[in-house]
Amino acid sequence: MKNRILKICLVLISVLIVWGVYVVLKPEPKTIAGLMESYENPGIKIKIRSPFSGTVLVAKKGEVIFKEAYGLSNRETNEENEVDTKYGIGSVTKQFTAMLVMQLVEEGKLKLQDTIGYYLPYLPEEKANHITIHQLLTHTSGLAHYFALPAIGVNLSDFRKTKYTPKELVQLIGKTNMIAKPGEQFYYSSLGYDVLGAIIEEVSGKPFADFLDEKIVKPLQLKNTGFASNEYISNELAKGYAYREVYGLDWWTSEHGGEIREAPFRDQSTAYAAGGMHSTVEDLFIWSEAIKSHKLLSPELTKIMLSPDKKGHCYGWVRNWDDIVEKNINARLYGHGGALTGNSAYIGMYDDGTTIIYLANINNLKAEEILHQLYLRANDLKDDYKLKGYPNRSSYEKFIAAGGMTALKDYFQRLSEYSGYTVNPSNSTMRGVMKIHLEAGKQKVADSLKTVFLNTYNPNETTINDFGYDFLYSDNSNYALQFFIENTKRYPFSSNVWDSLGEAYLTYKDYDSAIDCYKKAVELGEQVNHRSLEDYKENLKKAESLNKS
Known part of the structure; x- marks a missing residue:
């Protein structure tokens, strides 16, 4: 019996080895169609993080040369994605928000150097009288990304499920801590674009969805683009899914070497003007051509919109994303990606006239790899430009x-x-x-x-914390303390950073210092009713108990 089991195991190992060698040695496909088919199945999936499920469009000098859909739009009903399937586009929404702002500038209804308090006077003074519209557009406002919400006691999971009016959302953003002085540093901030959405509504006198429809969707005759309700998203769009790789015995029963789950619900009011729109690849191609031909905005203001500021960020676009340039030093483009839980998107407009757009309903995808490989095949190039x-x-x-x-x-x-x-x-x-x-x-x-x-x-507090924990659980654990201490200096009102410093001291068995840090975490956590407050209290009890023993 043991010999039979051993033989079976040896056969299985042999099969795995042969399969692995086949995957490694199998030449990468030469055509766009072959590439996308390989991304849809396990062939070279690992290079893009998740199996591809979505729609792709590639064009050259205004002519579509490839357009195809892959995977399922609904895994329960086995409904397939089609070329006209609608997807959430995440932060590609920012391009549309930026365009609406620039159209209002062109109409003389707002100015880029206006401070936001002129339109939203209910914001705190530190934000209202110092942040400009230009800074919101270029992510140089000093506002943080979503990670700023837990620091004021807002659970991100609860946030995504809560319905906010634009004013309520901006008031919440007004409570977050600034991470830099306006204009000094680049920090990517979706919250900043949510503020822009509220300003658009204030100036236009119309809801964001209606103004978007009036100024962009109808003029371009986009049939499947907009900002819609939760019900519409649920019924009309491809369902979003999240993928994670699995190992060991789970691999045998997995799909594409991983587990695919339906993405959790997110209220549209929280994605809003930063990431709440939907579209199709065909509509986004019309949109990209309209940018180039100035159908919606004058050449002068288009030039301003596409002028890079810090880190290559323009208004809603990025000039020469370095992850793509690193793979092809000759690549020059404007682009922007989008990612919600369950959706991934990217639109890239290359200077040579190549346009690449993909929309997907499984995340997380490695956009730079997809764009790079599609560009090579669209232009019949070898991968020799890294x-x-x-x-x-x-x-x-x-x-x-x-x-x-x-x-x-x-x-x-x-x-x-x-x-x-x-x-x-x-x-x-x-x-x-x-x-x-x-x-x-x-x-x-x-x-x-x-x-x-x-x-x-x-770095933001999350990044510094990540460094601290990485060193804490490595062979260089003593080095961790420096990062945790630095975090408390930079973010003294964050209960989480004090809790992390307490954990580091606890690891070093410096119980008195750990107790002091946990007390600070509890004190700050109580001020905002932080979701982790009970954990802070338990950690404090643990440190006090260890100190007595």
Whole structure:
């Protein structure tokens, strides 16, 4: 019996090895159709994070050369996606919001340098009298992204389920903590675009959906685009799904090596002008052509709208997304992606006339890989244009052998030149380089990297916390404390950062310091009735108990 089981196991292992070799050695498809089919099935799915389910359109110089749908729009009924299937487009909505603002500018009804308090006087003074419309459009307002809500005691899960009027949503945003002075730094903020939506309604005197319909949808005769109700989204759009990979025994019964679940409900009022619209690839192609031909906005104001500010961000668009440029140093484009739980979208307009649009109802997709591979096939190019010289950082020895910090600096300097704005190494790269230097006993280099990261990247509290926890549970646990302490200095009114610092002290068995931090977390948590308040109290009891023992 044991021998039979052993033989079965050996056969299964052999099958897996053969299948793995086949996947690795199988040549990548040469056509757009072949590429998308491979993304739909397990073939090279891993390169885009999730199996593709959605619709793709590729055009060259105004002519559509490819248009096809894949996967299911409803997995319960097995209804298939079609070319005219409507999807949530997430932050691609920001392009439309920016256009509505610019149309109001063209009509002389608002000015880009106006402060937002002129239109929304109920906002707190620090925001009302200092943030301009231009800063909201370019993500330089100092407003945070959604992570600012838990800091004021708003559970993100509850937030997504709650219905807000535009004024109620803006009043909530008004309570969030600023993360920079207006105009100083780039911080991507959907909350900023929600404020723009409220301003549009205030100036136009119409609901966002109606003004969008009047100024963009009807003039362009878009048949399947708009901002609609929860009921419409539920009944008329492809259902959204989330995918996660599974391993071990679960792999055998999985679909495409993962688990697919229906995305949770989100009230449209919370997505609003930052991410609540829906569309089709055909409508978005009409939209992209209208941008180029100035059907909705004068050439002068279109130029302003598409002028990059910090980090390449224009008004609702990004110029030369560095993740795409890194894969093809000759690529020049305007684009923007969108991602809701269960939806992924991207529209890219390349300078050479290539337009690529995809809409999907399974997330999370790796947009830069999809865009890059589609662009190569649309233009019959080989994959020979990657930026070269990225040093190996798997170990200190290999990193130094590849040129070390000099090579890393040179790589990102060249990427910045190709992109047209400063591109820094990613958070994970910085963290990894710090680790290999610490492991090699190069404390001073690691410290200098930490200083550069904290002062140049201006990371938010979530990012700093992530660094802290990553070091806390690594071979360099002592290094974690510096990040947690820095977080409390930068975000002293966040109960969560004090709780995290308390956990670090608890790990180091510094119970007195842990108690002080947990008390601070409880104090701040009580002020906003934080969702984790009871956890803070339990952590405090635990620290006090350990201190007595």
